[in-house]
Amino acid sequence: MKNKQFQKLMSTSNKVEVVILNGFLGSGKTTLFRNLLSQSKKKEIPVCAIVNDMSELDVDGELISNTDIVEENNQILESISSCVLSSKKGIDKLDYTLKKLLSNQNPRLVIIETSGSCHPLPLVEYFKKHKEVKLTGLFTLVDSLMLAHDYNYGEHLVPKMQHNITQGKRDTVNLLVEQIMFCSHLILTKADRIAKEKLPDIATYIQGINPNVSTHSVHFGKLNIDALFELPEYNYFQVAQLIGELKSVLESQENQDKPYDLATRVIKDERPFHPQRLWDACHEHLDQGIYRSKGFFWLSSRNKYSLLWNQAAGSISLELIGSWRAGILEDDDHGLLEFELELLKEQVAKEKGRFGDRRCDLTVIGDQSKVDRFTEALKECFLTEEEIKLWKNGHEFTDPWPKKIVKLTN
Numbered sequence: 314m315k316n317k318q319f320q321k322l323m324s325t326s327n328k329v330e331v332v333i334l335n336g337f338l339g340s341g342k343t344t345l346f347r348n349l350l351s352q353s354k355k356k357e358i359p360v361c362a363i364v365n366d367m368s369e370l371d372v373d374g375e376l377i378s379n380t381d382i383v384e385e386n387n388q389i390l391e392s393i394s395s396c397v398l399s400s401k402k403g404i405d406k407l408d409y410t411l412k413k414l415l416s417n418q419n420p421r422l423v424i425i426e427t428s429g430s431c432h433p434l435p436l437v438e439y440f441k442k443h444k445e446v447k448l449t450g451l452f453t454l455v456d457s458l459m460l461a462h463d464y465n466y467g468e469h470l471v472p473k474m475q476h477n478i479t480q481g482k483r484d485t486v487n488l489l490v491e492q493i494m495f496c497s498h499l500i501l502t503k504a505d506r507i508a509k510e511k512l513p514d515i516a517t518y519i520q521g522i523n524p525n526v527s528t529h530s531v532h533f534g535k536l537n538i539d540a541l542f543e544l545p546e547y548n549y550f551q552v553a554q555l556i557g558e559l560k561s562v563l564e565s566q567e568n569q570d571k572p573y574d575l576a577t578r579v580i581k582d583e584r585p586f587h588p589q590r591l592w593d594a595c596h597e598h599l600d601q602g603i604y605r606s607k608g609f610f611w612l613s614s615r616n617k618y619s620l621l622w623n624q625a626a627g628s629i630s631l632e633l634i635g636s637w638r639a640g641i642l643e644d645d646d647h648g649l650l651e652f653e654l655e656l657l658k659e660q661v662a663k664e665k666g667r668f669g670d671r672r673c674d675l676t677v678i679g680d681q682s683k684v685d686r687f688t689e690a691l692k693e694c695f696l697t698e699e700e701i702k703l704w705k706n707g708h709e710f711t712d713p714w715p716k717k718i719v720k721l722t723n
């Protein structure tokens with residue numbers, strides 16, 4: 314008997330560790346992921362990264378591939394897009410991806426970012442049976458600002474969930490609460506956006522939902538990566554009853570087209586946004602029903618720059634990703650050597666787009682009832698043909714967006 318226990322202990326200790334970053338849409342998972350990857354590069358820790366985006370636009374994949382460590386070896390990153398990891402298709406893709414990473418790389422740790430709409434249960438069940446890897450951390454990230462606005466600092470989470478149970482429905486509050494119930498570690502993000510004295514209230518409401526976790530507030534993903542290596546294996550025993558209660562509910566949801574009433578829309582257009590119209594549309598339409606929109610775009614007033622659009626609940630930020638190639642060519646002060654200029658011209662000439670490599674690729678996720686209204690409003694913000702003519706003739710459109718846009722750093 315003792316011998317068997319020893320063998321079991323040895324077999325789990327040799328397994329590659331896995332940490333999952335779960336949490337609702339826009340809670341700060343990619344921000345934390347990028348920060349962890351940047352630390353692993355500095356500390357020379359061999360990690361592999363898996364990122365999952367429910368949309369066909371793999372925005373997170375692009376953001377993660379933009380980190381130093383992945384630029385050095387892009388084989389350590391695998392993207393799973395167009396499905397949610399918690400679906401049957403998602404688990405199959407995860408299994409294939411993990412096998413590939415484990416056989417081609419030699420990681421000490423695998424970090425997985427789920428999409429915001431991912432339920433943790435199928436992942437917990439999958440890792441429980443896995444022979445080669447060991448799930449240690451199931452981190453759930455919770456956006457303090459969203460909790461403050463939509464759930465009175467967390468006070469309304471449980472009553473809203475109970476109301477859903479009496480009505481026999483499931484929506485985003487079920488997902489939020491269940492993500493908290495399954496986590497081994499809870500990370501509060503965006504605490505800088507709420508009053509400091511309210512943090513203990515949030516922690517109390519969260520502990521009411523999951524008494525086994527303590528909450529840690531993390532500012533813009535600054536969590537020391539060493540903390541990921543001191544973790545025991547995920548406690549499957551603690552969630553056994555919860556799995557029993559929820560499994561059939563989730564299975565009946567599996568074939569639903571829009572679980573949690575979440576709908577996704579994609580906007581693809583080559584044209585730039587009219588800065589003032591975009592500003593007005595955001596102020597008019599961004600309400601509680603639009604949980605998340607993100608992607609890359611350009612403004613006619615800043616036509617050189619590739620911008621990242623990052624909206625979660627009521628807050629929106631524009632970040633500078635880099636310069637469009639076509640924008641550099643149009644800039645008289647490009648500072649390029651003759652051969653560099655020729656190379657750039659060749660690259661831009663190969664682009665099929667009307668404005669060279671410049672484009673707008675956005676994903677919008679929200680309540681089915683709200684998402685179309687916002688998507689249509691955004692489409693109205695692109696320059697019209699008349700405006701494009703004006704813009705080409707040097708017309709400057711009013712731009713109310715902050716002049717100083719922060720550059721996204723690795």
Ligand SMILES: Nc1nc2c(ncn2[C@@H]2O[C@H](COP(=O)(O)OP(=O)(O)OP(=O)(O)O)[C@@H](O)[C@H]2O)c(=O)[nH]1
Pocket residue numbers: 336337338339340341342343344345373427428429430502503504505506531532533534605607623624625630
């Ligand atoms: N103020 C503030 N903003 C933050 C913090 N952490 C993340 N953000 C911002 O929140 C927005 C969403 O962050 P992401 O890291 O993309 O969130 P995510 O969970 O990966 O989003 P999805 O993958 O779409 O579910 C970005 O604009 C971040 O800059 C924080 O601690 N404070």
Ligand SMILES: [Mg+2]
Pocket residue numbers: 342343344373426
């Ligand atoms: Mg993300």
